[in-house]
Amino acid sequence: MSIATINTQPIEGQKPGTSGLRKKTKVFMGPHYLENFVQAIFNGIGGVDGKTLVLGGDGRYFNDRAAQVILRMAAANGAARIITGQGALLSTPAASHLIRKRGTDGGIIMSASHNPGGPEEDFGVKFNTPNGGPAPEEVTERIFRETEILANYRILEARDVDLDTIGTTQLGEMAVEVVDPVAEYRLLMAALFDFEAIRALFASGFTMRFDAMHAVTGPYAKAILESDLGARPGTVLNGTPLPDFGGGHPDPNPVWAKALVDLVMGGDAPDFAAASDGDGDRNMILGRGIYVTPSDSLAVLAANAHLAPGYAAGLKGVARSMPTSRAVDRVAEKLGIEAFETPTGWKFFGNLLDAGRATLCGEESAGTGSDHVREKDGLWAVLLWLNILAVKRKGVAELLKAHWQEYGRDYYSRHDYEAVDADAAKALMEELKSSASGLPGRSFAGLEVTAIDEFNYDDPIDRSHSSAQGLRIFFKAGSRAVLRLSGTGTVGATLRIYMEKLERDPASQSQDAQAALADVIKAVQEIVKLKAHTERSEPDVKT
Ligand code: G16
Numbered sequence: 001m002s003i004a005t006i007n008t009q010p011i012e013g014q015k016p017g018t019s020g021l022r023k024k025t026k027v028f029m030g031p032h033y034l035e036n037f038v039q040a041i042f043n044g045i046g047g048v049d050g051k052t053l054v055l056g057g058d059g060r061y062f063n064d065r066a067a068q069v070i071l072r073m074a075a076a077n078g079a080a081r082i083i084t085g086q087g088a089l090l091s092t093p094a095a096s097h098l099i100r101k102r103g104t105d106g107g108i109i110m111s112a113s114h115n116p117g118g119p120e121e122d123f124g125v126k127f128n129t130p131n132g133g134p135a136p137e138e139v140t141e142r143i144f145r146e147t148e149i150l151a152n153y154r155i156l157e158a159r160d161v162d163l164d165t166i167g168t169t170q171l172g173e174m175a176v177e178v179v180d181p182v183a184e185y186r187l188l189m190a191a192l193f194d195f196e197a198i199r200a201l202f203a204s205g206f207t208m209r210f211d212a213m214h215a216v217t218g219p220y221a222k223a224i225l226e227s228d229l230g231a232r233p234g235t236v237l238n239g240t241p242l243p244d245f246g247g248g249h250p251d252p253n254p255v256w257a258k259a260l261v262d263l264v265m266g267g268d269a270p271d272f273a274a275a276s277d278g279d280g281d282r283n284m285i286l287g288r289g290i291y292v293t294p295s296d297s298l299a300v301l302a303a304n305a306h307l308a309p310g311y312a313a314g315l316k317g318v319a320r321s322m323p324t325s326r327a328v329d330r331v332a333e334k335l336g337i338e339a340f341e342t343p344t345g346w347k348f349f350g351n352l353l354d355a356g357r358a359t360l361c362g363e364e365s366a367g368t369g370s371d372h373v374r375e376k377d378g379l380w381a382v383l384l385w386l387n388i389l390a391v392k393r394k395g396v397a398e399l400l401k402a403h404w405q406e407y408g409r410d411y412y413s414r415h416d417y418e419a420v421d422a423d424a425a426k427a428l429m430e431e432l433k434s435s436a437s438g439l440p441g442r443s444f445a446g447l448e449v450t451a452i453d454e455f456n457y458d459d460p461i462d463r464s465h466s467s468a469q470g471l472r473i474f475f476k477a478g479s480r481a482v483l484r485l486s487g488t489g490t491v492g493a494t495l496r497i498y499m500e501k502l503e504r505d506p507a508s509q510s511q512d513a514q515a516a517l518a519d520v521i522k523a524v525q526e527i528v529k530l531k532a533h534t535e536r537s538e539p540d541v542k543t
Helices: 033-044 063-076 092-101 137-149 183-192 195-203 217-228 258-265 294-307 327-335 346-354 378-392 396-407 422-438 518-527 530-534
Strands: 002-007 021-024 052-057 081-089 107-110 122-128 152-157 167-171 174-179 208-211 272-276 283-287 290-292 317-321 338-342 360-363 367-370 409-420 447-454 471-475 480-485 493-503
Touching (some): 033 063, 033 122, 033 137, 063 081, 063 152, 063 167, 081 092, 092 183, 092 378, 183 217, 183 378, 195 378, 208 258, 217 378, 258 272, 258 283, 258 290, 272 378, 283 396, 290 396, 294 317, 294 360, 294 378, 294 396, 294 409, 317 327, 317 346, 327 396, 338 346, 409 530, 422 471, 422 480, 422 493, 422 530, 447 518, 471 518, 480 518, 518 530
Parallel strands (some): 208 272, 317 338, 317 360
Antiparallel strands (some): 002 152, 021 122, 107 122, 167 174, 272 283, 283 290, 480 493
16 A cells, blocks of 8 residues: 655635535545645644544445545554544544543544534534544635645545445555444443433323434434333434435425424424534424423523433533524523623633533523533433423423513524525625614614624633624614625525514513514614515524
């Protein structure tokens, strides 16, 4: 086997976004595209000579081919060992756990997360650091700079490695260790949660549906929910991972998991339902007749986490991304613990978790997690909910309503305008920014604007500064709207508008969220002249 050094040229646009590099699969399959980016990762982290890395992906189209390329490149660059899941599959949280558990030098995750998969859809690659978390901006910047100056990459000329058989083989000088993707993760979950209590809950007749959306969590959910916890067979829906996720968007929200939402709203609803995304880090929580917003889910989990053995000692602190509703802040206040507000992107939680300042983190984009790994974790969130329900023996709706009565309800919704012309979206944001100083004191749709600002973040641990992380509009009655451009889309720009309104009066807490937020929605559309800029008046997705 010989090592080839292939001459190449920098490829434009290989800048990692909110979570790694995401592009159309065809782009990734183009000449040198994947190879260039992988070599830039290796160069950007100071080489991989003698290092051990984890490699895994969510099984989407091109996962298998990309894995073989990355393995041959790692071998050619001198890596000592690659640990990978059988079939090159690993959910993102399971990859994060393996990186940490095995004391490795980091890992490469092949996923475009909740984006659809297939030859016409999306693929992605990201690097996670030895703490198990997505590389922070300083590292992704180094990787990006390498993509701009790259002149060659190294790759071993060799046959494909058998990734279907568990065990260790050699690829040149490098060991390739193929592990059961579920085993270590399953042990971790058993250590955090009261499996006996959850088993008793299921044994009492409690019913659940978990929609794996034909993505990577199917095998994890079947092993843990059905085998370990005794949920009845058939609890896990769409449990076989498919390269194109069965043609759907593996995004657990009321639009893409509509069938599950319809099920819980119908006459034959289970007690509890949940879904996860392409790579298993997102979650959606539902109860009979109710959808739990990710922001509310974070607040409920923070208020009740002590009921699970892994969190019995209490939480050190909580953190949420800025556009996430402020519901969890009020829980933190009551618990007397710190609450942090970070930019969008799980990578921003890493320092707080490493420093022991936060135990639980969450985002409005269906992400919740804790210090057990350094990624958000869909199945973990589902198990924490199950543990809480097993102890409280209350329904999801009952629990949520009691929570709102105690803490107030934050009506919340995110509106996404997808594939908007990129220049038009930028112009909308720029115009809002430049007109910001003239807006306070003026009223729109009956709401008076009190302040508009741009969110900037100074990391309290390493003091790094991240600017331009979204525009915030504050209204007199305490409502808030946030606007930002997504960093994970692959076509044009996705404009996200997040709206929230706090309702403390229990008698007014059972409205439909869109109705309760109607004035805020209208006010924002007027303020930013949405239709004029985007030619849209209705969002593609409402969560
Ligand atoms: C990623 C990030 C999340 C972020 C989400 C949406 O999630 O890890 O932190 O909230 O994208 O980001 P944006 O609003 O920029 O599109 P995932 O599940 O796609 O890895």
